[in-house]
Amino acid sequence: MRGQPGQSGRKLASVGTLRRASSILGSERPASDHSVDASIWVRWSNGRHLAARLRGGGGAAISGPKDAATLNWMVLCTPCRRRFGAMEVRMTRSRWINALMTVVVLGPVAVVATLGADALGAGETSLTLSPKALEEIAQVEAEIDRIEAQALERLGAPPDNQVQQIELLGKLMLYDKHLSVNRNEACAFCHMPETGFTGPVSELNRTTGAYPGSVRTRYSDRKPQTHAYAPLSPVLHYNPGQGDLVGGNFWDMRATGRRLGNPAAEQAQGPPTNPVEMGLADIACAVYRASQRPYRALFERVWGPQAFAVAWPNDVEQVCARPGPPSAGDLTPVHLSELDRGRVGATFDQMAQAIAMYEASAEVTAFTSKFDAVLANKAQLTPQEQAGYDLFRGKARCNECHRDGGPGEDPLFTDFxxxxxxxxxxxxxxxYAENRPDALGYVANPAGPSFVDGGVGSFLTKGHLLSQPSVADSRWVKFAPDNQARFQVPTLRNVDKRPYPAFVKAYGHNGYFTSLKAIVHFYNTRDVLPRCQPNDPGEGTTCWPAPESTDNMNTKKMGRLGLSDAEEDALVSFMQTLTDGFMPR
Structure with a gap:
């Protein structure tokens, strides 16, 4: 049979086409509109081959050596072969126990599920990520480990200043992958310094826009924002003079800061229990994991010995190893006494405050760009940069939202x-493809391809489906219609920071734009160029697709700016002066 293990010249499908897992525990039928007739070939790292066959939605349990470190597997099925040929994926695990594999086909997308009982979802990386993306992710993860190791060394002689102690704690937690359900994804995975603390994987920025979570087949609905300068956002409030909501964190402002007095702290509380990000089922799991980490002693030194004085239940390891969300009937699956639940909540708040304090530190929120040097009379803009700045403040109207400061203001390049x-x-x-139950029965996006991101308006009326760190003020519901499809104005600081010139950055709430020039061109020509036809080769240059939503669309300050190509380039040149690192801290 074509494509059997060991045969050369196989046609390999792009693993980027594999979207998500489906069905575990062999008694379940795959969530599919098609019957399944598939052969599965498994090759363990010792070269031994196993085979199993699935028919009509049945499952087959395949056991392998518990010490196998690497598993290569191939799926061959009649509809799969018609679309993709043979598919081969490489997966790494510390242990593989009774792996269950089922195959389904959902329209044009091949879906493969493979789960080990010891780490649900942890080994699914290769199912959705291209080899290039996997290579970049490995590099990012190695850099995260390196930064964490350097920070851990400082625990040997921690700062004697409490502010610096809290900043160190925040950094350690930001780079700690053990705070995710599968111990494989730190907060920093989506926020690395070399890209201005936003998405650090060029291939993901170019392709998916959003990033995978600890369960690698789950993706968010938006691109990662930068967390640099985010702590300088005010607590979300309504300004009646402006007729606008101002402040908060997240694209939809849902980290309001009204409970902790700090939007960045409340933002830090979102990802740990977001099912498509770090994936823990309970905030208690984040606290429990932190209690096992090397920084526990410093945490207790700062916040007190009661921080982790919790009577953990015997099943806490098992509960915290299963990806969220929790079941509707048991929203806090780590079962604690009322006193311990309160203690966990307070400690979780302190963890978030430490992360926000690190994000506000000079290491992250640095003010060391060329623009800052110009303000300090330590540098001068080039003629092109100056021309771009003049356009920024004038004809291009950028400064009306991306404010460069005023009396008593830092130049943050956002009005919040x-x-x-x-x-x-x-x-x-x-x-868009996450509209069917995954391997754990979770549906991230019930709306599927018809999903339209409602932004701030949806937060005010319905909350956020994936994570809700702050409660929406019910008095603001009346503002929802005027905020439907609106997203927070991002800072332009570090907007072009990248580790090398060819690195791709994503822009816009959903990562649609993949170059700074492209989004500038969009601001300039959105309402001038015609609508694109399907698969139009001129998309992004001579035509634009329709907006995701026209609700409350900004037609006064953009869309028909009348800029020349050279003026667009000058704007890009100016915004490149906002990259930190030009001068020392």
Missing amino acids: TASNIGTPANPRLPY
């Missing part, structure tokens, strides 16, 4: 309001 700039939907988002 929200706007709908008419960004097209990003069809590359895997989130």
Whole structure:
């Protein structure tokens, strides 16, 4: 049979086409509109081959050596072969126990499930990520480990200043992958310094826009924002003079800061229990994991010995190893006394405050760009940069939202309001395909391909489906219609920071734009160029797709700016002066 293990010249399908897992525990039928007739070939790292066959939605349990470190597997099925040929994926695990593999086909997308009982979802990386993306991810993970190791060394002689102690704690937690369900994803995975503390994987920025979570087949609905300068956002509030909501964190402002007095701290509380990000089922799991980490003693030194004085239940390891969300009937699956639940909540708040304090530190929120040097009379803009700055403040109207400061203001290049700039939907988002139960029965996106991101308006009326760190003020519901499809105006600081010139950055709430020039061109020509036809080769240059939503679309400050190509380039040149690192801290 073509494509059997060991045969050369196989046609390999792009693993980027594999979207998500489906069905575990062999008694379940795959969530499919098609019957399944598939052969599965398994090759363990010792070269031994196993085979199993699935028919009509049945499952087959395949056991292998418990010490196998690497598993290569191939799926061959009649509809799969017609679309993709043979598919081969490499997966790494510390242990593989009674792996269950089922195959389904959902329209044009091949879906493969493979789960080990010891780490549900942890080994699924290769199912959705291309080899290039996997290579970059490995590099990012190695850099995260390196930064964490350096920070851990400082625990040997920690700072004697409490502010610096809290900053160190925040950094250690930000780079700690053990705070995710599968101990494989730190907060920093989506926020690395070399890209201005936003998405550090060029291939993901170019393709998916959004990033995979600890369960690697689950993706978010939006691209990662930078957390640099985020702590300088005010607590979300309504300004009646402006007629606008101002402040908060997240694209939809849902980290309001009203409970902790700090939007960045409340933002830090979102990802740990977001099922498509770090994936823990209970905030108690984050506290429990932190209690086992080398920084526990410093944490107790700062916040007190009661921080982790919790009577953990005997099943806490098992509960915290299963990806969230929790079941509707048991929203806090780590079962604690009322006193311990309160203690866990307080400690979780302190963890978040430490992360926010590190994000506010000079190491992250640095003010060391060329623009800052110009303000300090330590540098001068080039003629092109100056021309771009003049356009920024004038004809291009950028400064009306991305404010460069005023009396008593830092030049943060945002006004902390929200706007709908008419960004097209990003069809590359895997989130559109997450509308069926995954291997754990979780559906991230019930709306499927019809999903339209409602931004701030949806937060005010319905909350956020994936994570809700702050409660929406019920008095603001009346503002929802005027905020539908609006997203927070991002800071432009570090907007072009990248580790090398060819590195791709994503822009817009959904990552639709993949270059700074492209989004500038969009601001300039959105309402001038015609709508694109399907698969139009001129998309992004001579035409634009329709907006994801026209609700509250900004038509006064953008869309028809009348800029020349050279003026667009000058704007890009100026914004490149906002990259930190030009001068020392």
